[in-house]
Amino acid sequence: MTRLSETTEGxxxxxxFRPEDQCLACSLLDSLALIEHDELVDAIQDSIIDVARNINGVIGIFSEREIRRGKGGVPNALYQQPRRKKNRRAFGQGPQPVKPKLPYDMSVGSEGIIAWLVTDICKQQPGKFVSHPSPAQIRKKKVRHFMLVTDMIGSGRRAxxxxxxxxxxxxxxxxKSLGLIDFTIVSYTGTEAGVSFxxxxxxxxEVRIARSCPTIFTxxxxxxxEKIRSLCIHYDPIDHDGAESLxxxxxxxxxxxxxxxxxxxxRLLFKNDKxxxxxxxxxxRGTAASRNAFNSVKEESELRRKLAxxxxxxxxxxxxxSLYSDEAKSMLFVLAxxxxxxxxxEAVSRKTGLNITLINILLENANQWGWIDANRRLTSIGKGQLNYARRVSKSPVNSKKNSERALFS
Structure with a gap:
């Protein structure tokens, strides 16, 4: 089982680090969740479609990006509007999907991926979604929902x-006051603090995330x-700030x-010192040099760490x-x-790292099979499934077949 700390880059x-700090540094590195492109795109797309099923009317869909600021650092209005106090009917173009905050900054980061995803969904369902609609399009197409899409909610400030x-x-x-439009934020992941904010x-x-974001504190x-926190502050290559170092x-x-x-x-993961x-x-903040590690890190080591x-x-x-299929392992993971x-x-996702949609499906099945009750508490049958997995060994000849039968019988 390869860990990130065992790769050449790691x-x-x-x-x-000092020899006495290297074990802790390995723990920090090995705790990172490494998310590949396809997993990100598929999860966000599934979340968008799932949200859309429960929305009547057309959805205006926007890709999150940095908003330019005016005087005093206050974000500019999304649409143009007259400056007078009354009859301030919005007009003009919709926001650009991808636009650098500064004219000389041509890096767009994850904004490009999200903008592409938004465009693709609008092509798939043109009658349901409108990409970055203008005020005129909102009125004409009767857009009834404002959906903001991003890859990650950290502090939540940008969204x-x-x-x-x-x-x-x-x-x-x-x-909004007339009940003509509602708001939803869809993200691949998000911290508890950011989502709450x-x-x-x-x-x-409404804030919809595909999986909870792991943090030092979870x-x-x-x-x-606390030891990891102190490590990050001590080795921070910038200024050892008690908060920003994290x-x-x-x-x-x-x-x-x-x-x-x-x-x-x-910051010690992506910043240089002067x-x-x-x-x-x-x-x-680039991952090109470490990209091979995304394929080499084995899921089993992460599963065992989380179970511990x-x-x-x-x-x-x-x-x-080794005795269960991926579906069966996920079910036992959720039961645990x-x-x-x-x-x-959301709490189960924080513990397991699994997609929330998958968790809901597994829990629905577990309820139908009588393994959990309506309050998601394990029944005697559900406890029996966990007890069997604790006892099972790979030594018997047909142990895998017996294990699968025990789990889904």
Whole structure:
């Protein structure tokens, strides 16, 4: 089982730490969730389509990007509108899907991927979705939903400011107050703090994420998390700030995309110091040098680590993973996650790293089979499935066949 810390890039990065800190540095590196392009795109697309099923009317879909600011650093309005106090009917073009914040900054990061995804969905269902509609299109096509799409909600600041820019438009406020338009944010992942922050916005958006974002504070026990936090501050190549050393606004995220490293992860992972004595794992937030690691890191090691965090010691050490199909392993993983609670889908995703849509399907099946009750508590049958996996061994001749039968009988 290959870990990120065992790759060539990982070994080189860990070697920069003092010998007594290298074990902790390995733990930090191996806790990163590595998300490939196809997984990102498929999960966001599935979430968008799932949300759309419950929405009547046309959906205006927008890809999140940095909003330009006016005087005092306040985000500009999303649409043009007259400056007079009354009859401020919005007009003009819709926002551009991809636009650098500064005229000399031509990097667009993940915005390009999200913009492409938005365009593709609008081509697939032109009667349901309108890409970045103008005020005139909103009125003509009777757009009844404002959907903002992004890859990650870290602090939530950028998506919050995008909603602010829309809320500065008098027409948008009017549509909302009349019940003509609602807001939804769809993201691949998001931190608890970031999601909570967005839900507090005046537009009262629904926030849909495909999986919860692992952070230093969710992936480690309290003592280890504090040690990791201190490590990130001590080795921060910038200024050892107590919050920003952990990533933008102290997010402490532990998730990296194949297209780039977000600025919400600890800075020692992607920042150089001025003298370039520190070589980050993802220089300039790029992942090109480490891209092979996305394919080499094995899922089983991550599964066992997470099971150990759930106090499922026997499952984390046993041979049962070789006896079950991927579907069966996911089911047992979810049953282990809800054994002690909390049992909400988002909480289960934080524990397991599984997609929330998949979790909901598995839990629905578990309820139908009588393994959990209406409150998502394990029944005696559900507990029996976990107990069997704890006892099972790969030594019997037909153990895999027997294990599958036990799980789905």
């Amino acid at each position: 070994i080189s990065w860990v070697d920069q 919050y400011e995008y909603l602010d820019s829309a809320w500065k438009v008098a027409s948008v406020k009017s549509w 967005l839900k507090s916005h005046k537009t009262k958006p 992936e480690f026990d309290k003592d280890t998390a 990533g933008y606004r102290g997010s402490g995220a532990l998730l990296v995309f194949s297209h780039g490293c977000p600025n919400n992860v600890p 003298r370039k004595n520190w070589k980050p794992m993802f220089p300039n 965090r759930m106090n499922e010691v026997r499952l984390s050490r046993g041979d049962w993973t 996650a809800i054994r002690t609670g909390p049992r909400q889908s």
